[in-house]
Amino acid sequence: MTITLVFLAALLAFFLGWVLSRTVNVEPWVADGGSINDHLPEILTTPRVGLAIFLAVASSVFALSISAYHMRMDWGPDWLSVPSPALLWVNTVILVLGSLALQWSWNAARRDDPAGRRRWLYVGGALTCAFFVGQILVWRDLTAAGYYVTANPANSFFYFMTGLHALHLLGGLVAWVRTVKRDRDDTPSDVVCTSVELCTIYWHYLLVIWFILFALLLTT
Amino acid sequence: MAELGHDATSHAPPREMPEMELPHGHSFWTTYVFSQDAKTIAIQYSVTAISVGLLAMVLSILIRLQLGFPNTFSLIDPSAYLQYVTMHGMIMVVYLLTALFLGGFGNYFIPLMIGARDMAFPYLNMLSFWFYFVSVLVLIASFFVPGGPTGAGWTLYPPQLISEGTPGIHGGVILMMVSLGIFIVGFTMGGLNYIVTILQYRTRGMTLMRLPLTIWGIFLATMLALLAFPALLVAALMVLLDHLAGTSFFMPAMFSMGEQLPHEGGSPLLFQHLFWFFGHPEVYIVALPAFGVVSDILATHARRNIFGYRMMVWALVAIGGLSFVVWAHHMYVSGMNPYFGFLFATTTLIIAVPTAIKVYNWVLTLWHGNIRLTVPMLFAIGFIFTFINGGMSGLFLGNVALDVPLADTYFVVGHFHMVMAVAPVMTIYAAIYHWYPKITGRMLHEGMGKIHFWVTFIGAYSIFYPMHYLGLMGVPRRYFAWGETAPFIGDDVVMLNAVISIAAIAVAAAQLLFIYNLIRSRKHGEEAGPNPWQATTLEWQTEHTPPTHGNFGKELPVVYRWAYDYSVPGTKYDYIPQNVPPEEVEMAEPAAGAAKT
Numbered sequence: 001m002t003i004t005l006v007f008l009a010a011l012l013a014f015f016l017g018w019v020l021s022r023t024v025n026v027e028p029w030v031a032d033g034g035s036i037n038d039h040l041p042e043i044l045t046t047p048r049v050g051l052a053i054f055l056a057v058a059s060s061v062f063a064l065s066i067s068a069y070h071m072r073m074d075w076g077p078d079w080l081s082v083p084s085p086a087l088l089w090v091n092t093v094i095l096v097l098g099s100l101a102l103q104w105s106w107n108a109a110r111r112d113d114p115a116g117r118r119r120w121l122y123v124g125g126a127l128t129c130a131f132f133v134g135q136i137l138v139w140r141d142l143t144a145a146g147y148y149v150t151a152n153p154a155n156s157f158f159y160f161m162t163g164l165h166a167l168h169l170l171g172g173l174v175a176w177v178r179t180v181k182r183d184r185d186d187t188p189s190d191v192v193c194t195s196v197e198l199c200t201i202y203w204h205y206l207l208v209i210w211f212i213l214f215a216l217l218l219t220t
Numbered sequence: 221m222a223e224l225g226h227d228a229t230s231h232a233p234p235r236e237m238p239e240m241e242l243p244h245g246h247s248f249w250t251t252y253v254f255s256q257d258a259k260t261i262a263i264q265y266s267v268t269a270i271s272v273g274l275l276a277m278v279l280s281i282l283i284r285l286q287l288g289f290p291n292t293f294s295l296i297d298p299s300a301y302l303q304y305v306t307m308h309g310m311i312m313v314v315y316l317l318t319a320l321f322l323g324g325f326g327n328y329f330i331p332l333m334i335g336a337r338d339m340a341f342p343y344l345n346m347l348s349f350w351f352y353f354v355s356v357l358v359l360i361a362s363f364f365v366p367g368g369p370t371g372a373g374w375t376l377y378p379p380q381l382i383s384e385g386t387p388g389i390h391g392g393v394i395l396m397m398v399s400l401g402i403f404i405v406g407f408t409m410g411g412l413n414y415i416v417t418i419l420q421y422r423t424r425g426m427t428l429m430r431l432p433l434t435i436w437g438i439f440l441a442t443m444l445a446l447l448a449f450p451a452l453l454v455a456a457l458m459v460l461l462d463h464l465a466g467t468s469f470f471m472p473a474m475f476s477m478g479e480q481l482p483h484e485g486g487s488p489l490l491f492q493h494l495f496w497f498f499g500h501p502e503v504y505i506v507a508l509p510a511f512g513v514v515s516d517i518l519a520t521h522a523r524r525n526i527f528g529y530r531m532m533v534w535a536l537v538a539i540g541g542l543s544f545v546v547w548a549h550h551m552y553v554s555g556m557n558p559y560f561g562f563l564f565a566t567t568t569l570i571i572a573v574p575t576a577i578k579v580y581n582w583v584l585t586l587w588h589g590n591i592r593l594t595v596p597m598l599f600a601i602g603f604i605f606t607f608i609n610g611g612m613s614g615l616f617l618g619n620v621a622l623d624v625p626l627a628d629t630y631f632v633v634g635h636f637h638m639v640m641a642v643a644p645v646m647t648i649y650a651a652i653y654h655w656y657p658k659i660t661g662r663m664l665h666e667g668m669g670k671i672h673f674w675v676t677f678i679g680a681y682s683i684f685y686p687m688h689y690l691g692l693m694g695v696p697r698r699y700f701a702w703g704e705t706a707p708f709i710g711d712d713v714v715m716l717n718a719v720i721s722i723a724a725i726a727v728a729a730a731q732l733l734f735i736y737n738l739i740r741s742r743k744h745g746e747e748a749g750p751n752p753w754q755a756t757t758l759e760w761q762t763e764h765t766p767p768t769h770g771n772f773g774k775e776l777p778v779v780y781r782w783a784y785d786y787s788v789p790g791t792k793y794d795y796i797p798q799n800v801p802p803e804e805v806e807m808a809e810p811a812a813g814a815a816k817t
Contacts, residue, residue, distance in 0.1 A: 001493060005545070008447065012541050015443075019428070019537055028429040028529050031781035031802045038427045040419060046340055050416045053446065057408055061450040064494065068454065071490055072469075078485045149467055153485050156467040160458065 003070065007063040011056060051198050055205050058168060062209055065164060066216060069157050073220060082147055082158040084218055091134035092214060098127035099207045102200040109193040117196060118183055124203070125176050128169060135166055161213055165206065172202050242770055243342050254350075256342035257769045261349045262327035263659070265319055268349075272356050273316035274735070279308040281728055288721025290701050298700040299387035302371030305698060307359075309374030310396070313502060314403060315356055317644055321509040322407070322445065323352060325651060326414045326438045328659070332759035333435050335423025335777045335799075337770045340416040344409045351406025358399040365391030373698060375499070378470040378491050382463045384477060393463060397456040404449045404456075414442045423758075425779030429533070430798070432757050432783040433526065436533055437512020440540045441505045448501035448544075455494040462486065492554055496547035503640050504543040508536055510647035511578055514600045516783070517650050518582055520755045521597035522589030523794050525784035527581040535574035535581075542571045552620050553627045561620040568618035572611070579608060590787065590794070594753070595669035599650035602677045603643050610639025613688060628698075631691020634684045642680045649676070649734070656738075657752045661765045662745030668737045672730050679727035686716045754795050757783045761797050 022038050040049065073079050101124035108116030139159065143149075149159045179195040245251030255261060283304050286296045296304075327345065331338055339345045362369035371387035372380055380386050382393055418439050422431075431439075458469040462483070470491040471483030519526045526532060548556065548564040582604055591597065613635040616622045626632065649672070656664050695713055702709050751760040763773040777799040785796040792806040 001497065004497070008544055011447070012544075016537065016541070019533075022428045023530060023533060026427070026429040026530075028782045029525065029784070031785070031796075032425065036425060036427055039422070046416060046420045049419055050341065050412055053412050053415050054408070057411075057446045057450060060447045061454060064451050064454045064497070068458075068469075068490055068494060071493065072487055075487055075490075076485060149461075149465055150482075153468060156461065156469060160461065160467075160469075164457075 001067045001071070004060075004063040004067045007059060045194075047194055047198055048201075051201060055202075058205075058209075061164065062161075062212070065157075065161055066212070069161065069216065069220075072153055072157065076153070078152070079154050080152045081154050081220055082142065082217065084214075085138055085141055087134060087138050087141065088214065088217075091131050091138065092210065094127050094131045094134060095207055095210055098124050098131060099200075099203045101127055102196070102203045106193075106196050106200040109189070109196045112189065114183075114189065117192070121176075121180060121183060121196060121199075124199075125173070125180070128173060128176070128203075131169070132166065135162060138162075158217065161216075165210060165213060168209075169206055172199065172206060175199055175202065242338055244769060254346055256338075256346045258327045258331050258339045258342070258345060259659075259767065259769075259771075261345055262324050264349050265323035265327060265352065268353055268356060269316050269320040269324060270735075272311055272360075273320075274731070275360075276308045276311035276316060277728055277731060279304040279311075281724060283308065284721040284724040286700065288718040299368070299371055301700045302373070302698070303369050303387050303392075306371050306373055306376075307363075307369050311359070312641065313374065313506070314400070315359065317506045317640075317648075318407070318445065318502070319352055320648060321506060321644070322414065322438060322442055323349065323410055325434075325509060325513070326410070326442065328655070329434055329759065330414055330417050330438060331421070332762070332767060332771055333432050333757055334418060334421060334426050335758050335772065335779060336417060336421035337772065337776070339413045340421060341409075341413050345413050348406045348410035348413070351402055351409065355399045355402035355406060358395050358402060362388065362392045362395035362399075365395065367392055370396050375495060376459070376491075377495075378459065378462065378486075378488050379472060379474055379483075381459065382471070383474065383481075394460065397460050397463075400452060400456045404453045407445060407449060411442045411446045414438060415446070423776045423779060426798075429530070430779055430782045432512070433515035433529070433532055433536075434509070434512040436536055437509040437515075440536050441508040444501045444508070444540050444543060445505045448498045448505065451494045451498035455491055455498070458494075459491070489551075489554060489556065492551050493547070496550045497544075499550060500547040501543045504539060506640055506644045508540060510603065510644045511536060513647050513651045514582065514603050515585075516757065517596050517600040517654050518585050519784050519786060520654075520753050521594055521600070522586050522591045523786045524585055524589040525782075525786055527584040527587075528577070529782065529784065531577055532581055535577045538574040539571060539578075542567060542574070546571060549618055549623070552623045558620070565618055565620050569615070572615065575611060579604065579611075594653075595664070595666055595673060596650045596654035596753075598670070598673045598677075599646050599653065602673065603646040603650065606638055606646055606680070607643040610635060610637075610643055614639060625694075626691055628696055629691035630687040630695045630697055633697050634687030634691060637684045637687070642684065646677075649673070652738075654753065655759075656741070657748030657765075658759055658762075659766055660742055660745070661748055662741050662743075663748045663752065664741045664745060665737050668733055672734045672737070675730035675733075676727055679723050679730065682723035683720050683727065686720055690716060754793070756781075756785055756795050756797050758798055761799055 044052075101120045105117050105120035105124060108114075108120060139162070142155075142158075147155050147158075149156055175195075176199055179192070179199055182192050182195055243256040245255055245257070250256075252260065255264075282293075282296060283301065285293050286301055327339070330336070359369075367388050367390045369388045370376070370381065370392040372393070376396070382389050418431075418435060458467075461467045462469050462471050466482055468483040468486035470488055471481070471486040472488060473484040474481045515526050515532060546564055546568045548560055549568045552561050552564075586601075613631070617626060617632060617635055653664055653669055656662075690713060693710070693713060695709075748765065750762065750765045753760070758777055758779070759767070761777060762771060778801075779798045780801050781796060781798055783798055785798075787794045788796060788805075790807055792808045796805055
């Protein structure tokens, strides 16, 4: 549970700092002639805050899975690590490219360049689908080589964690489809820009999660 | 981070925020069923939660009938008994308390109390309720599958959870896990809404330090829930995989009925860690909103400002943070490293410090207060008593040396029912009696309310106090009957069990009276008016009672003060609503000959 606790401690430290900055030296019992505000800075728009909270929840899921992985690994000598097929490297590169494509789409959206926005949005989605295909191939190869999901706890965890990551990406694709729909009909361009932005942040986040999971699989 | 910006103008204009487009319903279906109005969603949440809670109450009566009068009711066999215990626990903790406090109270009070028109994401909010509703249906469905619901206890410990011999290992377990999964997904949607709304939609002047404590409680409890429920989700997914795909996350190599099971190498302890990593914060997910609600009700009905508001906020934050580092005190007898036990006993006892701050502050709020013994106030005071009692027995169980002999006895059952069943339920009643007039425009019948309170309060103590004694006698929990040990069981234990069961039936009857009161007062209750308790918070200052979709009139209220300006010296009335500017406060006529100091 150390990893989860470190993650939570970081969140808590951030939150405590924020709460204390807003509550120390405030005299709540004083009525104010005008009125005071302590809203979040402008840059934290409502959709961004919503996504940030969701990312905290998703991080909790991954931190707990990684904690469970470590706990289980340390407990028994029966742990036989899964080999890391070369294809995983290819998939990683594809995922990085997908993230970059979405970033370009977001940049184009901010430049008010609808053609670029759409082109890179499609490229990003296509690369993500390619990543999926790649992951399915990895799973198939491993199964064919005798690394069944039930053969060893390490295998179970490998499938569980890569599956969890894939599920999150699948959820992201649902948001991507909605964004594409907005991009195609006459939704105002600032709304589309927000959608693209949220997708991009989410993709970057899942890329970081993938790096962590991949590093974990490589090192253990 | 933005600085606190002071406005020089004395009459500040309403906060300029883009007017929300409220998704008004246009037909019966979109107004009442698939509504996106937080208040309607709140009522849907509450009605569903209370209904399923009544079912869990019936299960508890069945449990008590068996324990109080063994061998009398043939329909309760050992399997059914275990299933009742499991479902009673799970429904009460997750599907009633969590859903009602956050889904019900959260949806109703957050927008109204912070001066917002609605939640930040109304559509997501609606989805959240429907996910919850489906999760309840799936849970109930497990009563109707072959083998019935799971009987592994609400803690769902593997390996017995999915081993032959435990009731409901086929359909029951699967439906339970699926239901929990749906619940968590639904809750995440709702929880996102609560947090974002509190962060982003506070009206002008509603700074963090002017939030009513109810909102602080809901805010922090939601954060705990968002971070803790994933542990249950991960555990539920792994159990499903163990059960359906044959993996061995939690299942060790086992012989069952002379045959070796296909599983090998799983760790039941891993499940316990994951489960309690969710399970302990869950206690505070229920308790923190209760703390907040009680604080507000005490202040209002004692006509005094809450004692030590800032300390109350920091204590809530501290309790929330600490609740993540105590989980293994549920696992002292699980065979984990004894040094861990020492560590977790320490953190557990440290929680007593912020909790004690809260209790002292509640009592000091009452001190010299102009206490009105209304029904909500009775329940709030009942909460303080019960919470102190439950907390005290927690000191025993938090210590490893005392917990080892007391684990798995009725002492534990008595403790957690006092602290996380009776205490939060007292708060729920306090809240319903307090806010029902705003929600419906009518008062609940006071006489019936007082009968409800006294029967519930005395009854709950008659149920759970003797359980501590049973526990000290060594009576184990979760036993259907004594079996061959019956000759060693004293008459006092047998008699106490019968007394407890009779008290339980009386308490259940009082809850039916409450339900009758709810239904009757909806049409025939006394007219409440907009602010029957003369309270300061924004929900009592709305133009309409009950508030319409959009909550406030054309302009959102501007907040000039905290929520606790009760009995301010020198003012005419003993309360000043949050949206009254300082220069509009009516001052009292100076009494003739009174010397001002």
